[in-house]
Amino acid sequence: MNAHIDIDPVTIERRLLSLAAYGAYEDTGVWRPVYSPAWSAAQGQVAAMFQGAGLKVKRDVVGNLWGQLEGSSGGPSIVSGSHIDSQLPGGRYDGALGIVAALTAIEALKDRYGTPKRTLEAVALCEEEGSRFPAANFWGSRAVIGHIRQDEPHAITGYDGESMSEAMEAVGLDPGRVIEAARTDIGTFLELHIEQGPLLEQANLPAAVVTAITGLRRYVVDVAGRADHAGAVPMDLRRDAMAGAVEIIHGVLDTARAMGRPAVTTVGRIAAYPNYPAIVPERVTFTVDARHPDSRALAQLYERHETLFREVGSARDLAVTWKVPLDQPPVLCDPGLVATLKDAANVVAVPILTLHSGAGHDTQVMATRRRVAMIFVRSQGGRSHTPAELTTAEDAAAGARILAAALYALAY
Amino acid sequence: MNAHIDIDPVTIERRLLSLAAYGAYEDTGVWRPVYSPAWSAAQGQVAAMFQGAGLKVKRDVVGNLWGQLEGSSGGPSIVSGSHIDSQLPGGRYDGALGIVAALTAIEALKDRYGTPKRTLEAVALCEEEGSRFPAANFWGSRAVIGHIRQDEPHAITGYDGESMSEAMEAVGLDPGRVIEAARTDIGTFLELHIEQGPLLEQANLPAAVVTAITGLRRYVVDVAGRADHAGAVPMDLRRDAMAGAVEIIHGVLDTARAMGRPAVTTVGRIAAYPNYPAIVPERVTFTVDARHPDSRALAQLYERHETLFREVGSARDLAVTWKVPLDQPPVLCDPGLVATLKDAANVVAVPILTLHSGAGHDTQVMATRRRVAMIFVRSQGGRSHTPAELTTAEDAAAGARILAAALYALAY
Numbered sequence: 001m002n003a004h005i006d007i008d009p010v011t012i013e014r015r016l017l018s019l020a021a022y023g024a025y026e027d028t029g030v031w032r033p034v035y036s037p038a039w040s041a042a043q044g045q046v047a048a049m050f051q052g053a054g055l056k057v058k059r060d061v062v063g064n065l066w067g068q069l070e071g072s073s074g075g076p077s078i079v080s081g082s083h084i085d086s087q088l089p090g091g092r093y094d095g096a097l098g099i100v101a102a103l104t105a106i107e108a109l110k111d112r113y114g115t116p117k118r119t120l121e122a123v124a125l126c127e128e129e130g131s132r133f134p135a136a137n138f139w140g141s142r143a144v145i146g147h148i149r150q151d152e153p154h155a156i157t158g159y160d161g162e163s164m165s166e167a168m169e170a171v172g173l174d175p176g177r178v179i180e181a182a183r184t185d186i187g188t189f190l191e192l193h194i195e196q197g198p199l200l201e202q203a204n205l206p207a208a209v210v211t212a213i214t215g216l217r218r219y220v221v222d223v224a225g226r227a228d229h230a231g232a233v234p235m236d237l238r239r240d241a242m243a244g245a246v247e248i249i250h251g252v253l254d255t256a257r258a259m260g261r262p263a264v265t266t267v268g269r270i271a272a273y274p275n276y277p278a279i280v281p282e283r284v285t286f287t288v289d290a291r292h293p294d295s296r297a298l299a300q301l302y303e304r305h306e307t308l309f310r311e312v313g314s315a316r317d318l319a320v321t322w323k324v325p326l327d328q329p330p331v332l333c334d335p336g337l338v339a340t341l342k343d344a345a346n347v348v349a350v351p352i353l354t355l356h357s358g359a360g361h362d363t364q365v366m367a368t369r370r371r372v373a374m375i376f377v378r379s380q381g382g383r384s385h386t387p388a389e390l391t392t393a394e395d396a397a398a399g400a401r402i403l404a405a406a407l408y409a410l411a412y
Numbered sequence: 413m414n415a416h417i418d419i420d421p422v423t424i425e426r427r428l429l430s431l432a433a434y435g436a437y438e439d440t441g442v443w444r445p446v447y448s449p450a451w452s453a454a455q456g457q458v459a460a461m462f463q464g465a466g467l468k469v470k471r472d473v474v475g476n477l478w479g480q481l482e483g484s485s486g487g488p489s490i491v492s493g494s495h496i497d498s499q500l501p502g503g504r505y506d507g508a509l510g511i512v513a514a515l516t517a518i519e520a521l522k523d524r525y526g527t528p529k530r531t532l533e534a535v536a537l538c539e540e541e542g543s544r545f546p547a548a549n550f551w552g553s554r555a556v557i558g559h560i561r562q563d564e565p566h567a568i569t570g571y572d573g574e575s576m577s578e579a580m581e582a583v584g585l586d587p588g589r590v591i592e593a594a595r596t597d598i599g600t601f602l603e604l605h606i607e608q609g610p611l612l613e614q615a616n617l618p619a620a621v622v623t624a625i626t627g628l629r630r631y632v633v634d635v636a637g638r639a640d641h642a643g644a645v646p647m648d649l650r651r652d653a654m655a656g657a658v659e660i661i662h663g664v665l666d667t668a669r670a671m672g673r674p675a676v677t678t679v680g681r682i683a684a685y686p687n688y689p690a691i692v693p694e695r696v697t698f699t700v701d702a703r704h705p706d707s708r709a710l711a712q713l714y715e716r717h718e719t720l721f722r723e724v725g726s727a728r729d730l731a732v733t734w735k736v737p738l739d740q741p742p743v744l745c746d747p748g749l750v751a752t753l754k755d756a757a758n759v760v761a762v763p764i765l766t767l768h769s770g771a772g773h774d775t776q777v778m779a780t781r782r783r784v785a786m787i788f789v790r791s792q793g794g795r796s797h798t799p800a801e802l803t804t805a806e807d808a809a810a811g812a813r814i815l816a817a818a819l820y821a822l823a824y
Binding site for chain 1: 654772
């Protein structure tokens, strides 16, 4: 393959902005929940772009949109893409850039090298963020691997009270057919995505090859003590849920910090009850989100956190309990695909880092019985999930060149 | 005065329960915001009880209700009472017991000793808790001392959006006349109140004489950092508002604990933004309520808290700012009145503690140019501001006997 394969930053930028018009939010953001009018219009635009690039367009029963370039020798497809939905509000790049990069890379290969041996497909997955239906995140990729149950569209409710099945019907999809989205003919999945962190910017590099996706566990911790009057009860007689909560929060953040990169722990959500300035809180609940890409280190991180929960409860005579609503093991990218991506970066002369992903991605879902890997491109300021997210057209094109070179190596 | 002055626990209990019927909440609570139908009915019942006891009833322009026993020799009145409004929900005793005790004590003195030299009055103050109109707490006592401005009823808005003036009109009061409630003929104010804390219970004593009311400062602290993705940004690169907030909260609680009784600091209210489990909080705001009855110790407590706010902000590169929406200096009870109450307890053979009040009371407002003091009675479990609050009829009667003996000493 020619090192100078032509991925034009201007094309990437133009396509990205054409998608950003659907659900545009303020100057630079998007608000594009799954199955909304903005979402429908954006998928319509994707279909038009796929068709314009000469790909065969197919919309599946959950609204994933596929653009196929059929290969001459059959076999499982090699697929690249990402999700079309957004955070509320989100930025223009998270998800959408992976669709545009896949389309533009496959188009460039087709224009230059014609029909591949293996079938190539670009995909705009319908939903990843869980921003409208919290229980539905990874909806698009879960449908593809056959991990949606027949009754889920009726069981899942959105933040506004609407059911997933009503939302599907509103855009012309039959919620009774969701299980038909499953595909067994995909062999490889590659996703280009913005980094969402600052490491590429700090290294002054445009792109990275991703070797693993973090494991994570989400705790919801409940600390229960006794409500007391803020003036009438001495400190030494209180069973103050806030005092216990802050000792735990300080401890878990410090544990991750002391363990060092790439261990991370975040307490993003907190509530006190009854939440009055002059009442010692009876209960404080908060989330603890702990992540590490290595399963042994991850187990150690969890164990230290849970030990602290127990110790603080016992030392302060507080009832500390916790639930685990989310528990995802780390996903290793396929070593052979990772090597292919590194070779591809070398071919197209794009300098790269090797990173793990600290965020979840459709790739981790697709990893079930498929070879997967990812490319990250630089996020300015490490920002994501905000209208302020930004990836330059040059960095996006650099990532798309790696993708194109890898798809060439795999499919031609 | 006879040590066996007759304050019958059964009378206290009966009167208290008759008031608790107005705004009854669940089995043992009350829900009686100022100027509500339940409040009107309760003040009607107070008027009936005052009248039944042979007191001259007067309702003032803000709805305070006075029951007067005129003295033979003129001079400023000696007043005792408390507030008729409640927390939402509150208990039966907070406020109401002080009204019943004053009425029952004055009635007992009248029945036994006839007309006093000095005029005695029982009062049911209209509002103290701020539970309907947060900016209106101490409304009743502020009106009496002339600390309500003419425009306040129009300016003050309730939690439900209603103005104070609308609420007054709904119960037949003219909001244009509020300043007419001011009285300059009150020389002494005594308030009996539940302790709201556990110290009498721990000492196994029925009552206490209160020497001071705590000073307190309420801070609203805002810690601002940077929102980051919970997975994609390493711990060492974060400016985590939650990490700064918990360091401050842990520190202020520990400062009060280390300073020892009676220093207290409470963090009762907290909020994180954007409050998502997978986003490092950009901002965390919380209240810090710090109290001490001694003004020098209080200044030291405030200084240590504010120093910590600054230090944590500086050490963690966070913007820590704070406002002080509430700042009350300590109020010393009149030493002569405190001595009178202690003597009275001795006369009626009620063993007492000497305490300060860690809570705010109408007494601290009345302290402006009037002699004030308080009697506390035991709170079971130290509970208050809850339907679970409970003071036994025996403890209530013990406190009322001290009050009666003191009023005798002052007025006869």
